[in-house]
Amino acid sequence: MLVIKDLHAKIDDKEILRGINLEIKPGEVHAIMGPNGSGKSTLSSVLAGNEKFEVCEGSVSFQGKDLLDLSPEDRAREGLFLSFQYPVEIPGVSMVNFMRTAVNEHRKYREEDSYSASEFLKLMREKKKLVEIDSNLTNRSVNEGFSGGEKKKNEIFQMAMLEPKLAILDETDSGLDIDALRIVANGVNKLKTPENSTIVITHYQRLLDYIVPDYVHVLYKGRIVKSAGKELAHELEEKGYDWIKKEFED
Amino acid sequence: MNKTCRIVNLQEEYSQLFQESLAHLEDGAPSKMNALRTKAFEVFNEKGIPSNKVEAYKYTNLQPYFKGTLDIALTNEAAFNDTVTQFNCDVPELDTHNVFLVNGWYSHQNDVSGLPKGVIVGSLRDMAAQHPDIFDKYYGETAPADEDPMAAMNTAFAQGGAFVYIPKGVVVDKPIQLVNIMNGDSDRLVFQRNLVVVEENAQVKMMMCDHTISPQKFVINNLTEVFANENSVFDVYNVQNQHNLTTQVSGIYVHQKKHSNILTNNLTLHSGITRNNVAVTMDDEQCESHVYGLYLSDKNQHVDNFTFIDHAKPHCQSFELFKGVLDDSASGAFTGKVLVQPDAQQTNAYQSNNNLLLTENAKINSKPQLEIYADDVKCSHGATVGQLDDEAMFYLRARGINEDEGRILLMFAFAYEVIEKIRVEPLKENIRQLVEKRFRGEFDKCDSCVVCGQQGTSVSCL
Numbered sequence: 001m002l003v004i005k006d007l008h009a010k011i012d013d014k015e016i017l018r019g020i021n022l023e024i025k026p027g028e029v030h031a032i033m034g035p036n037g038s039g040k041s042t043l044s045s046v047l048a049g050n051e052k053f054e055v056c057e058g059s060v061s062f063q064g065k066d067l068l069d070l071s072p073e074d075r076a077r078e079g080l081f082l083s084f085q086y087p088v089e090i091p092g093v094s095m096v097n098f099m100r101t102a103v104n105e106h107r108k109y110r111e112e113d114s115y116s117a118s119e120f121l122k123l124m125r126e127k128k129k130l131v132e133i134d135s136n137l138t139n140r141s142v143n144e145g146f147s148g149g150e151k152k153k154n155e156i157f158q159m160a161m162l163e164p165k166l167a168i169l170d171e172t173d174s175g176l177d178i179d180a181l182r183i184v185a186n187g188v189n190k191l192k193t194p195e196n197s198t199i200v201i202t203h204y205q206r207l208l209d210y211i212v213p214d215y216v217h218v219l220y221k222g223r224i225v226k227s228a229g230k231e232l233a234h235e236l237e238e239k240g241y242d243w244i245k246k247e248f249e250d
Numbered sequence: 251m252n253k254t255c256r257i258v259n260l261q262e263e264y265s266q267l268f269q270e271s272l273a274h275l276e277d278g279a280p281s282k283m284n285a286l287r288t289k290a291f292e293v294f295n296e297k298g299i300p301s302n303k304v305e306a307y308k309y310t311n312l313q314p315y316f317k318g319t320l321d322i323a324l325t326n327e328a329a330f331n332d333t334v335t336q337f338n339c340d341v342p343e344l345d346t347h348n349v350f351l352v353n354g355w356y357s358h359q360n361d362v363s364g365l366p367k368g369v370i371v372g373s374l375r376d377m378a379a380q381h382p383d384i385f386d387k388y389y390g391e392t393a394p395a396d397e398d399p400m401a402a403m404n405t406a407f408a409q410g411g412a413f414v415y416i417p418k419g420v421v422v423d424k425p426i427q428l429v430n431i432m433n434g435d436s437d438r439l440v441f442q443r444n445l446v447v448v449e450e451n452a453q454v455k456m457m458m459c460d461h462t463i464s465p466q467k468f469v470i471n472n473l474t475e476v477f478a479n480e481n482s483v484f485d486v487y488n489v490q491n492q493h494n495l496t497t498q499v500s501g502i503y504v505h506q507k508k509h510s511n512i513l514t515n516n517l518t519l520h521s522g523i524t525r526n527n528v529a530v531t532m533d534d535e536q537c538e539s540h541v542y543g544l545y546l547s548d549k550n551q552h553v554d555n556f557t558f559i560d561h562a563k564p565h566c567q568s569f570e571l572f573k574g575v576l577d578d579s580a581s582g583a584f585t586g587k588v589l590v591q592p593d594a595q596q597t598n599a600y601q602s603n604n605n606l607l608l609t610e611n612a613k614i615n616s617k618p619q620l621e622i623y624a625d626d627v628k629c630s631h632g633a634t635v636g637q638l639d640d641e642a643m644f645y646l647r648a649r650g651i652n653e654d655e656g657r658i659l660l661m662f663a664f665a666y667e668v669i670e671k672i673r674v675e676p677l678k679e680n681i682r683q684l685v686e687k688r689f690r691g692e693f694d695k696c697d698s699c700v701v702c703g704q705q706g707t708s709v710s711c712l
Binding site: 048049050051052071072073075076077082084087088090091092093097098101102105106109141158162 | 660665
């Protein structure tokens with residue numbers, strides 16, 4: 001599904017990613033952990049196509065296509081979804097309008113007919129129920145005045161609407177209380193199929209109790225320095241990152 | 251009767267035009283209108299068409315636009331021609347009392363029989379004759395014909411327009427819509443003068459929609475005086491939607507009495523050169539005023555909103571919001587003058603002007619101008635100039651929305667705050683759709699009346 005080879009990326013001449021290698025197969029859940037500033041969010045931004053970052057080396061193929069060659073919108077239409085760490089507030093753009101535009105752009109890309117208003121509203125109702133999002137939220141402007149938890153739930157709702165093949169959850173657990181965390185994780189799990197894959201970026205192991213990863217990778221100074229099964233997350237929770245840093249420096 | 255004048259040196263020819271036409275201007279006009287004429291002309295003649303050397307017109311040099319070979323209608327033939335019957339209003343959901351004006355003249359084909367009892371809507375000159383007490387009490391009382399050269403010019407040349415009177419305690423259910431049609435086969439100079447009186451405890455909402463249905467150049471100087479008496483509620487939505495060869499100086503002068511609540515909203519969706527003068531005098535305690543505007547400009551269009559809120563008495567509130575989106579080489583200006591007089595304690599005055607510049611060539615001059623002479627007041631102002639938010643754009647693109655569509659969504663998001671202020675629901679919806687169309691570039695610049703969606707000729711789609 002996704003093959004990252006020797007990916008280097010920089011912002012303002014500062015190299016953040018310094019040779020990432022990662023392969024994700026359909027149906028797999030990968031967790032990427034690591035201390036602050038290790039490049040986790042940069043990786044997700046680069047994959048989603050944020051032009052603030054410049055890719056200086058390496059390649060990324062997504063379902064056989066050169067991902068780096070695609071515009072952000074085409075990446076999304078190809079099935080890549082980024083759940084933002086900080087979802088942007090867009091006053092004046094209603095959730096309904098935003099989602100209808102997005103869903104229909106996806107459909108157009110796949111050469112399918114646009115949804116009619118009633119079809120679309122029906123779809124929205126179903127997905128809202130699925131991810132347990134308060135129906136009032138979708139009557140408001142995109143993320144405007146949403147609490148931290150509401151914003152994250154809204155990201156998962158959008159994911160449900162767009163049905164991506166690969167979802168990248170960037171710190172989706174940050175700032176969530178335990179109930180919100182459970183709802184968000186449940187949403188992700190309900191959307192899981194044997195074909196689609198997930199990258200969970202997180203600081204903490206707690207989210208991984210709900211979204212159980214097949215692999216855990218530790219990112220440090222722009223490289224993946226350790227990969228293992230889900231037990232690695234527990235080990236990190238107990239011992240912190242120092243031993244990995246030490247191992248890496250040695 | 252049409253008079254053609256070739257304006258090269260401005261005052262020279264305007265002076266000649268006034269002298270030669272005075273008899274026609276006065277013929278059939280109300281006596282108070284004529285009484286103010288000569289004095290107003292003197293002021294206009296002394297000050298002239300303002301250039302950018304005049305402080306209040308610093309960002310809009312009107313002089314070049316008031317030159318050329320222009321026709322002026324000195325008699326009201328236009329009021330009887332069939333322009334209005336050719337004109338279909340086919341948007342049923344907007345239920346309004348429609349009143350048409352052709353080249354500034356009140357059309358005699360208007361049917362205003364459905365209005366509530368006691369409400370008077372009609373031709374300014376006719377109604378002045380029928381109701382001299384009302385006319386004489388209010389006409390010319392709030393327009394600054396002694397200071398502003400364009401108000402003086404209008405007062406000197408005015409012959410007709412609309413007269414709207416809402417008697418004490420009457421609430422007009424449906425909005426009254428003044429549809430201003432510009433039409434003709436030669437370039438034209440048009441003066442229009444409206445008088446609106448909302449009596450004690452009465453309420454009315456008005457719309458003014460400006461059309462151009464022929465491709466000629468139009469130079470328009472229109473002026474509306476509004477008197478909002480005690481406890482009255484008055485709204486006016488001025489939808490400006492004209493082709494690029496139009497120059498419009500539009501003045502709205504509102505005078506408020508105790509507990510009155512007024513709203514003006516200038517929605518400049520398409521026009522050539524637009525100068526809006528909005529002045530509100532809060533001449534009594536506990537007045538509330540809302541002064542809003544939205545301007546969407548592209549190509550070489552220019553929009554200048556000049557506002558003046560006069561807090562003359564204590565315990566009044568004013569809310570001012572103007573937003574603009576400027577594309578291509580469009581330019582704009584905003585001046586927000588707020589005067590809090592020494593007496594006007596406990597004043598609340600808020601002002602905000604936000605602009606979105608889409609290109610490097612687009613330009614805006616924003617000038618808050620607060621003069622505060624009372625010490626117990628709350629006044630705030632803010633002006634911003636910015637570009638589209640990159641982060642929001644990336645967020646939209648990351649959901650599969652392309653850049654063009656994203657731009658439209660974000661521009662619309664920017665403009666919506668002013669649209670939200672519209673207190674007439676169906677109009678709000680109409681404007682919302684039109685603004686979106688305008689951003690999409692689907693806007694038929696000829697369907698000048700946003701409300702009617704009237705088709706124009708393709709030549710006028712400039």
